[in-house]
Every structure is written in C-alpha cells, then in structure tokens.
Amino acid sequence: MNIVADGLRVDYGTVRAVDGVTFSLDGGKIYGLLGRNGSGKTSLLSVLAAFRKQSGGTVRVGGRPVFENADVTRDICLIRDAGETVDIGTAADALDFAEWLRPNWDAEYAHALMDRFALKRNANVKAMSKGQRSALGVVVGLASRAPLTMFDESYIGMDAPARYAFYDALLADYMEHPRTIILSTHLIGEVSSLFEEVLIINRGRLLLHERSETLLARGTSVTGPVAAVDAFTTGLTVLNTDRLGPTKVAMVYGDLDETSRRKAVEAGLELGPIAMQDLFVRLTDPDPATLNAPVPTEPAGEVR
Amino acid sequence: MFDDQSPIYRQIADRIKTEVLNGTLSGGDQVMSTNRYAAFYRINPATAAKAFQQLVDEGVLYKKRGIGMFVSPDAREALRTRRRESFFAEVVAPMVAEAKVIGIPLTDIVKRINELEEHA
Amino acid sequence: MRFPSRLLGAPLIYTAFMWAGFYVLVALITIGVAIFGTLRISGWEVATQIPRWLALFIGVSLIREFLPLYIAHGQTRREFGAQAAVTVVLYAPAFSALITLGYLLESLLYGLLGRPQTLTSVHLFSSPTQVPLIFTEYLVQGLTWMVAGVLMAAAFYRWQAAGMLSLPFGIALVVLGESAIGGNLRLPFFTSALDFDLAPSVPMALGVGLGCLLVGLALTWPIIRDVPLRNRVS
Numbered sequence: 323m324n325i326v327a328d329g330l331r332v333d334y335g336t337v338r339a340v341d342g343v344t345f346s347l348d349g350g351k352i353y354g355l356l357g358r359n360g361s362g363k364t365s366l367l368s369v370l371a372a373f374r375k376q377s378g379g380t381v382r383v384g385g386r387p388v389f390e391n392a393d394v395t396r397d398i399c400l401i402r403d404a405g406e407t408v409d410i411g412t413a414a415d416a417l418d419f420a421e422w423l424r425p426n427w428d429a430e431y432a433h434a435l436m437d438r439f440a441l442k443r444n445a446n447v448k449a450m451s452k453g454q455r456s457a458l459g460v461v462v463g464l465a466s467r468a469p470l471t472m473f474d475e476s477y478i479g480m481d482a483p484a485r486y487a488f489y490d491a492l493l494a495d496y497m498e499h500p501r502t503i504i505l506s507t508h509l510i511g512e513v514s515s516l517f518e519e520v521l522i523i524n525r526g527r528l529l530l531h532e533r534s535e536t537l538l539a540r541g542t543s544v545t546g547p548v549a550a551v552d553a554f555t556t557g558l559t560v561l562n563t564d565r566l567g568p569t570k571v572a573m574v575y576g577d578l579d580e581t582s583r584r585k586a587v588e589a590g591l592e593l594g595p596i597a598m599q600d601l602f603v604r605l606t607d608p609d610p611a612t613l614n615a616p617v618p619t620e621p622a623g624e625v626r
Numbered sequence: 627m628f629d630d631q632s633p634i635y636r637q638i639a640d641r642i643k644t645e646v647l648n649g650t651l652s653g654g655d656q657v658m659s660t661n662r663y664a665a666f667y668r669i670n671p672a673t674a675a676k677a678f679q680q681l682v683d684e685g686v687l688y689k690k691r692g693i694g695m696f697v698s699p700d701a702r703e704a705l706r707t708r709r710r711e712s713f714f715a716e717v718v719a720p721m722v723a724e725a726k727v728i729g730i731p732l733t734d735i736v737k738r739i740n741e742l743e744e745h746a
Numbered sequence: 747m748r749f750p751s752r753l754l755g756a757p758l759i760y761t762a763f764m765w766a767g768f769y770v771l772v773a774l775i776t777i778g779v780a781i782f783g784t785l786r787i788s789g790w791e792v793a794t795q796i797p798r799w800l801a802l803f804i805g806v807s808l809i810r811e812f813l814p815l816y817i818a819h820g821q822t823r824r825e826f827g828a829q830a831a832v833t834v835v836l837y838a839p840a841f842s843a844l845i846t847l848g849y850l851l852e853s854l855l856y857g858l859l860g861r862p863q864t865l866t867s868v869h870l871f872s873s874p875t876q877v878p879l880i881f882t883e884y885l886v887q888g889l890t891w892m893v894a895g896v897l898m899a900a901a902f903y904r905w906q907a908a909g910m911l912s913l914p915f916g917i918a919l920v921v922l923g924e925s926a927i928g929g930n931l932r933l934p935f936f937t938s939a940l941d942f943d944l945a946p947s948v949p950m951a952l953g954v955g956l957g958c959l960l961v962g963l964a965l966t967w968p969i970i971r972d973v974p975l976r977n978r979v980s
Contacts, residue, residue, distance in 0.1 A: 406814035
C-alpha cells in the first residue's frame with residue numbers, strides 16, 4: 323500500500339503541528355517514523371489513519387484519499403496511546419469488536435498473542451497497568467492484519483521483555499504476512515534494526531526520508547588528534563564534536579568517498595559508524611549553535 | 627547482538643564466511659532463509675537479504691530458485707585463497723606497525739612464531 | 747450497511763443486567779414497605795424516574811466510547827452515524843419493553859400481596875396493565891433521552907467545555923418528550939419555566955418522540971461528520 327503525502331498540514335487552532343510534509347512511501351516495508359516530543363508524529367499518523375482531517379495538502383493511500391473513504395480506511399490500523407481500540411470494557415470486549423470490525427482479523431493469532439503477553443481476557447482494560455494496556459493495543463494492531471498498520475509509541479509502560487516480544491512478533495508476522503508497517507518510537511536503539519526506511523520529522527517538517535543503510539552510511543565518527551580532525555573535517559557537515567584531552571571526536575554527516583576515507587586513515591584518524599539513535603539526536607538538536615554547518619535536508623528523491 | 631563498527635549486513639556476511647572457512651558450513655549445504663536470519667538477529671529481512679546478495683555476488687552462495695540459498699562447492703577454497711591474498715596486508719602489516727610502535731624487535735616476533743609452530 | 751448487532755448488543759446486554767438488578771432491588775423495597783408499612787402506590791412507577799438516565803448514559807457512551815472505537819477500526823463517521831442511529835431506534839423499544847415488563851411483573855406481585863398498584867403521576871396510561879400505552883410512553887422517553895445524550899456527548903467530545911452550549915438543546919429534547927407523555931419531569935428550573943400544557947395522546951407522543959429523534963440526529967450529524975479523534979485520553 324503506497325502512501326503519498328503532499329504538502330500535508332495539521333493545525334490546532336493557531337498551532338501548526340505538521341507543516342507542509344511531503345513524502346512517498348512504496349509500501350510493503352517497515353518504516354521508522356522518528357521525531358522528538360511534539361514534532362508532529364501523532365498528528366501525522368492520525369491523518370494517515372483518517373482519525374483527523376488534514377488542515378491542508380493531500381494524503382493518498384493506495385492512490386486514494388483517506389478521510390471518510392471506507393474502502394481505504396478499512397485497510398488501515400493505527401494503534402495510539404489514547405487507546406481507542408482497547409478502552410471498551412474488558413479485553414475480551416476489545417477483541418470481539420476488533421473481530422467484528424476488522425476484515426482480516428485473525429482470532430487465533432490474537433489468542434496466541436494474548437498468551438504471549440500474559441493478558442487475561444476477562445480483565446477490565448481500565449484496571450490494567452499501562453504496560454498491559456499497551457500490550458493489548460499491540461495484540462489488536464497485529465491481529466488486525468491491516469495492509470497499513472501503524473504503531474504510535476505503542477510500547478509505553480511495557481517492560482523490556484514485553485517490548486522485545488512485541489518486536490519479535492511484529493517482525494515474524496510481517497514476514498509471514500507482508501504489509502506496510504510504520505513504527506513511531508523514541509526507543510530507537512531497540513528497533514532501528516527493524517526499519518528498512520526511516521523518516522525523521524522535526525518541528526512539523528520532514529527532515530529526511532532515507533533507507534536505513536543510507537542514513538547510517540552517511541554518519542561517520544572521526545577520532546584523532548585535534549589538529550588532524552579539524553583539518554579533515556573542514557568543509558564537511560559536522561553534527562557534533564567532543565574533546566577528551568588532545569583527542570577530538572567529530573560526527574560527520576554526509577557521504578565520504580574511498581579517497582577521503584583513505585586520507586583520513588593516512589592522517590592517523592579513526593573512522594567509525596554512528597548509531598541511528600545518535601544521528602537522530604544530533605540531527606534534531608534544537609540548538610543550532612552546536613552545528614558547524616547547516617544540516618543538509620536532502621529530498622527523498624534517491625529513495626526508490 | 628551486533629557491534630556498531632560496520633553495517634549489520636556485512637557482519638552477517640562475515641559470520642557466514644567464517645562458518646564456511648571453519649567448516650561449519652560445507653559446499654552444497656543449505657543456509658538458513660533470510661527470514662530465519664532476520665528473526666534470529668531481530669533485523670529487517672531486507673538487511674538479511676542484502677547480506678545474502680553480497681555473498682552471492684562474491685560466489686560464496688548460490689541461489690536455487692524456490693528452494694533457497696546454498697554454499698558454493700568451491701566457496702571454502704575461494705575464501706581461503708582470498709584471505710591468503712590479503713593476509714599480509716591486513717594481518718601482518720598492522721602487526722609489524724604495532725610492534726614498531728611499542729618497541730618489539732621483529733626478531734622476537736619471528737622467534738615467537740617459531741615457538742608456536744613447534745608446539746602446534 | 748451491516749446490522750449493528752455489536753453496537754446494539756453491547757448496551758442491550760448491559761441494560762438487561764441493570765434492569766434485572768434494579769427490578770429485584772425495587773421489588774425487595776416494595777415487599778419491605780408492604781411488610782413494615784403501608785403499600786398503596788406502585789413502587790415501579792416511582793422507580794422509573796431512574797432508567798431514563800440510563801438511556802441518556804447509553805447515548806453518551808455511543809459517542810464517547812464507540813465512535814472512537816469504530817473510527818479507529820477503519821469505519822467512517824458516516825458508517826458509524828448510520829449504525830448509531832439504528833442503534834438508538836432499536837434500543838428505545840427494548841428499553842421500553844423492559845420497563846413495561848416491570849409494570850406487569852409488579853401487577854403480579856401486588857396481586858399476590860393483595861395491594862392496590864395505584865399510579866400517582868400523569869401518564870399516557872391510567873392503569874399499569876395497559877401494555878400498548880405503557881410501551882408507547884417509555885418508547886418516547888427512551889428515544890428522547892438517548893438522542894439527547896448522543897447530541898450532548900458529541901458536542902462535548904468535539905468542543906470539550908464549549909460543548910456546554912449543547913445543553914439547552916439536549917434539555918429541550920428531553921423536556922419536549924416528557925411533556926408529550928405527561929410532563930412528569932423533575933428538572934430544576936425547567937419544569938416551571940417550560941410548562942408545556944399538552945394533553946397527552948398516543949399520536950402526539952409518537953409524533954413528538956419521532957420529531958425529537960430526527961432533530962437530535964440532525965443536530966448530531968454536523969458535529970460528528972468530520973470530528974477528529976482526540977489525541978489524548980481525557
């Protein structure tokens with residue numbers, strides 16, 4: 323299910339939460355949607371799922387507009403912390419309604435997931451712990467088998483074993499029933515290896531949309547004597563620098579070709595990769611003073 | 627599961643190569659599917675597929691349509707040849723450089739190597 | 747459109763359980779009064795002041811719980827609106843049937859106790875065994891209270907505190923409905939201020955009930971037709 327957003331805007335009164343976001347996703351992949359708190363992730367996903375109408379621009383899923391379009395929305399599932407799909411009596415009630423309303427619902431799989439997360443069917447959702455409630459949302463989201471499935475920070479309150487159970491179940495079910503999955507998360511270190519492509523939004527705008535590998539290949543840490551690091555990084559985009567005595571570490575953002583890599587090694591510098599989490603933190607740093615050069619905002623053109 | 631020093635797909639490819647070199651995988655053996663690799667390492671299957679593609683390109687693996695990936699009959703020999711070619715550049719040269727930095731005479735290294743050879 | 751079996755079923759099951767519990771409670775109180783005091787009037791008639799609030803509450807829950815649930819499961823607002831309207835239309839007769847059944851069961855009970863089941867308020871019916879009239883009265887009551895709940899809940903869901911502006915409309919629906927079935931409504935301010943002096947009759951009651959339903963639904967639709975789901979649990 324491909325997803326195309328063009329100049330998408332979401333306003334809350336005078337506050338602009340999503341500010342002209344344009345992207346095109348092929349679908350059939352696992353996408354990571356990253357952004358700081360208040361960057362507009364939930365608003366963006368809510369528009370994709372027809373939970374709310376955009377204030378401007380267009381969004382098309384499978385080539386068709388989404389809002390109040392039953393043919394499209396029945397194929398879309400967004401699980402949010404607000405808990406629309408679970409806050410309805412007991413866990414069994416939530417599953418019954420999901421079964422009634424979801425065309426691809428797999429009740430057997432839902433049962434298996436309930437066991438996996440140690441959830442009781444007769445438990446009242448309002449009396450559940452935050453983690454249990456989140457886990458129930460995960461069960462509903464996965465067992466819905468919607469061609470476009472989105473999880474908006476669905477791990478809140480879940481402990482580490484439960485979160486990894488979620489990641490494993492998601493990955494296994496995605497491979498068995500390929501579909502488009504969008505995960506928004508703050509726990510980038512835990513899930514970044516699941517993403518095939520990554521979108522980062524910052525203050526309502528799309529900062530980048532890349533294949534995960536491309537994004538990771540673009541970040542390089544340069545470590546060595548201060549003077550050598552400074553000489554090498556002149557003219558490059560440096561996201562961040564750190565000094566430990568005579569040693570300096572610079573986070574360089576951009577493609578380094580073989581020649582410059584060789585030059586760096588010859589100059590006694592150590593090159594290393596940067597974790598997605600660190601790249602994200604630096605790319606969305608609200609304090610531009612830490613940047614030696616403006617962050618390039620490449621269009622997503624090279625993403626196929 | 628993985629260090630951050632190189633892309634995950636390269637680490638998977640290296641691991642499979644190591645298994646071929648040390649004989650865990652022999653020529654003609656079927657390797658686990660990309661999906662099983664993906665599930666095991668908790669990575670996107672496209673990443674696992676990329677590792678396999680790299681190994682196919684290098685001739686370590688070959689694809690049987692509809693069945694899966696297999697180790698090339700001559701994979702081990704080819705890998706050994708390639709490792710031999712790069713051995714002096716990638717293993718010996720850095721060792722010599724390191725020895726110079728910390729002041730170990732090369733004769734000591736040769737002596738040690740001879741000792742190891744005798745014990746083996 | 748699919749028949750809204752789940753949307754209707756959930757409140758019906760809930761209502762049936764509430765009714766059973768409530769009926770037993772009322773019966774026990776009446777029996778208590780019969781034993782320790784003088785039982786002259788219909789206890790069920792007094793008790794039926796309360797169920798209409800349940801109808802209102804069910805109307806509210808349609809918007810507060812089921813509207814977000816349905817939209818989150820890929821239904822459109824239009825689909826939900828249609829299902830909710832059918833639910834209101836079908837819930838009200840079931841609601842009324844249960845209350846009517848209450849009167850009939852009470853007649854049996856009073857017969858056993860040998861007490862007069864006297865009615866004290868103005869109704870469409872004058873005896874607790876006039877089933878069609880009783881049914882009509884509580885049908886109208888169920889419709890108006892429920893649709894008023896839907897309307898006000900929709901306004902509060904969409905506009906939070908500003909949803910208060912819908913209260914006069916909701917109360918007007920309820921007052922109109924009550925006037926048409928006998929004017930027995932004890933709301934502060936409104937009973938005296940809006941003393942509709944309508945002589946209750948079945949056609950008029952049904953007409954007013956249907957009118958209130960249509961007006962309530964018509965006022966609700968523009969509120970929910972493009973309502974965004976709230977981002978946070980409130």
